[in-house]
Amino acid sequence: MNHLHDTPGTPGTPTEAPPALAALRAGLHSRLDSAARTWLDRSLDEAAAQPGSHGPVSVWELRIAEAGRRCGPEHADAARVLLLHAARADADTLARVYRQGTAAERRAVLQSLHHLVTGPDALPIVEDALRTNDTRLVAAAVGPYAARHLDAHNWRHAVLKCLFTGVPVDAVADLPHRARADAELARMLGDYAEERTAAGRPVPHDLHRVLALTEHPATPSGTEGTYGTDGKES
Numbered sequence: 001m002n003h004l005h006d007t008p009g010t011p012g013t014p015t016e017a018p019p020a021l022a023a024l025r026a027g028l029h030s031r032l033d034s035a036a037r038t039w040l041d042r043s044l045d046e047a048a049a050q051p052g053s054h055g056p057v058s059v060w061e062l063r064i065a066e067a068g069r070r071c072g073p074e075h076a077d078a079a080r081v082l083l084l085h086a087a088r089a090d091a092d093t094l095a096r097v098y099r100q101g102t103a104a105e106r107r108a109v110l111q112s113l114h115h116l117v118t119g120p121d122a123l124p125i126v127e128d129a130l131r132t133n134d135t136r137l138v139a140a141a142v143g144p145y146a147a148r149h150l151d152a153h154n155w156r157h158a159v160l161k162c163l164f165t166g167v168p169v170d171a172v173a174d175l176p177h178r179a180r181a182d183a184e185l186a187r188m189l190g191d192y193a194e195e196r197t198a199a200g201r202p203v204p205h206d207l208h209r210v211l212a213l214t215e216h217p218a219t220p221s222g223t224e225g226t227y228g229t230d231g232k233e234s
Contacts, residue, residue, distance in 0.1 A: 018115070020115070021081075021082065021085055021115060024078055024081065024082065025082055027078075028040070028071075028075055028078045028079065028082070031075060032071060032075060036070055036071050036072070036075075039070045039071070040070075040071065040079055040082070043060065043063040043079075043083060044082060044083065044086045046059050046060060046063065047059075047060035047063065047083050047086035047087040048086045048087070051086075051087045051088040051089075058087070060083055060086070060087045061097065063083055064080050064083050064084070064097065064101070064105055064108070065101075065102075065105065067079040067080050067083070068104060073104070076104060076108070077104070077107060077108050077111060080104075080105060080108030080109075080112075081108055081111050081112045081115070084097070084108065084109065084112045084115075084116060085112060085115055085116060088116075089112070089116055090116070090117070090121075091117050091121035091122045094109050094112070094113070094116065094117070094122055094125060095122070095124065095125055097109055098110075098125050098128070103134055103136070103137065106129065106137060107136055107137055107140045109125060110125065110126065110129055110137065110140035110141050110143065110145075111140050111143060113125065113126070113143070113144075113145035114143065114144035114145040114148065117145065119149075120149045122145065122149075123149055123150070126141045126145065126146050126149075126150065127154070129141035130142075130154075130157075130158055130161055133165060135165050135166060135167050138161055138162060138165055138167050138171075139162075139167045139168075139171040141158070142158050142159075142162060142167070142171055142172045142173065143171070143173050144173045144174070146158060146173065147172070147173035147174035147175075147178060148174075152182075152184070155178060156182070156184065156185045156188055158172070159172060159175075159179075159185065159210060160188060160189075160192060162206070163189075163192065163204045163206060163207055163210075166204075168206060169206040169209060169210055175210070175213065176213050179210055179213035179214050180213060180214070180215060181214065181215055182214050183214070183216060185210070185214050186211060186214040186216030189207055189210060189211045189214070190211075192207065193207055
């Protein structure tokens with residue numbers, strides 16, 4: 001049974017998982033061996049039975065720490081997201097897990113935010129990740145939660161952060177919608193392109209795509225290619 005809750009971030013009576021998480025669990029099950037599946041199911045049951053904090057460290061937090069060893073690094077993110085959801089982690093709990101966790105555990109917290117927190121309470125986690133130069137954290141930080149809750153100023157800087165660090169803009173959730181008709185973003189992209197060109201450095205390929213999404217007519221010097229309003233090269 002999927003022991004997850006009705007309202008993200010709010011402890012309550014466990015219910016069936018939302019479709020996205022149910023699919024995540026089913027897909028993970030299909031890729032794990034028997035021992036790992038048994039560990040995952042037991043760990044999710046533990047998290048559902050004792051959500052929140054119990055003593056210095058909750059049992060489910062220990063399971064998050066060992067997910068890489070139990071499920072393999074390629075599947076650990078999915079296992080951790082499911083554990084966080086089963087434990088009904090709220091914004092404060094997520095902040096603690098993020099603060100105390102490894103880079104891999106922090107990434108899972110970021111990936112879980114849109115499943116668990118309905119309001120802007122977890123934005124400090126996103127903002128912290130965007131201050132790092134860890135490209136995997138930056139990519140996780142610009143997911144659906146950031147698309148929903150980052151204000152325009154900070155969202156624009158998050159897009160620029162992706163360009164600075166080489167994170168593909170495909171990682172930016174809801175990019176076409178948020179970039180559309182954003183003249184300020186277009187100006188920032190143009191300034192960045194001009195700075196790169198003046199320094200004799202190449203303009204990131206993804207910058208052209210984002211600029212096209214803004215529907216801004218100007219093309220900064222040093223850019224190449226023609227892009228439609230869907231961000232695809234023509």
